[in-house]
Amino acid sequence: MVHRRHSDSDDRTGFDDTTNYLSAAVSRFVPRWLARRAIAVEVSTDRTAYDPGDPVEITVRFTNRLPLPVEVVTPTRRPWGWAIDDVLEGTDERRYVREEPAAVSFRAGETKTATVTWNGHFRRENADGLDRSEVAGSGEHTVSAFLSVADRRAHHEDTAQIRVR
Template sequence: MRRVYDSEALRRDDEDPFSPVENDEGASRNHVNWTNVSHALVPQFLRSRAIAVDVQTSKDRYDPGEEIHFGVTFYNRFPLPVTIVTETPKPWRWAIDGNAEGSELSPNHPDERSLFRFGRSERKRFRRSWSGRVRIDQREWREAERGEHTLTVGIDAVHGAENLRAETTFHIE
């Protein structure tokens, strides 16, 4: 009986594509970078439709001054990786009644783009909380008014941002 080593079953050369590589150094010759492939083949407007956005608060009603806890989920519905090009270095933002992170001050973001990457069918979950107070000046905060408030979450993408938003409402009694 011949040994495997004597039969040269582990030998591979470029002329025979069905034999293994001798000095592979851990890299596969058939490795495909699916992130680059999806970025090259899937247009930005389709990539933005691939991502589902969901936001949920821990309760529907809160007392004045109570901290509001919420969860955000981003889900890639495509069976291949998707990369979203964003307008700011922060991949996603949240706002209360249109005020970014509960602040009436405009955020000063640099004019840089970044990438928000999702693997195949990947689900990204984040937990945040809001103090129930609105920042109206550099040093001044006030409690949010009683009534219904809207929490909006979204990815600020260069194209197709309207698909990358979700919102929920809650009530402060």
């Protein structure tokens, strides 16, 4: 189970995204390759050690390092994502994401923040197609967050380590 918190917004990306038409117009003059490289990603958790099954609050920050507004085009409607040990959102369930481009706009120097909560369980699909919940085993686990871009070489990602006791 994943819980998303957004600040007074119903935006499914987790960003409070208000339209700034001047920024949108200026950002179209920044080359896409530069816009992609201008965004820094930072991921953090509320603690570093957890008991099995404890919820993990994950905070992701995307920062435009340029003094100009930029627009980052994503290949699908999923502009960003997070994973635990390379398992997207802690589940191997198939996700439907429209295969059409989207864009995330950043004002000059803007930081967008999203917070999600992972429940400490991996959701796995059995051979018979039924789902089962599996508590994360003890040891080190890697939490990662990324900005979705088509060019894997320009894939922006950050990781944090957590330990389950």
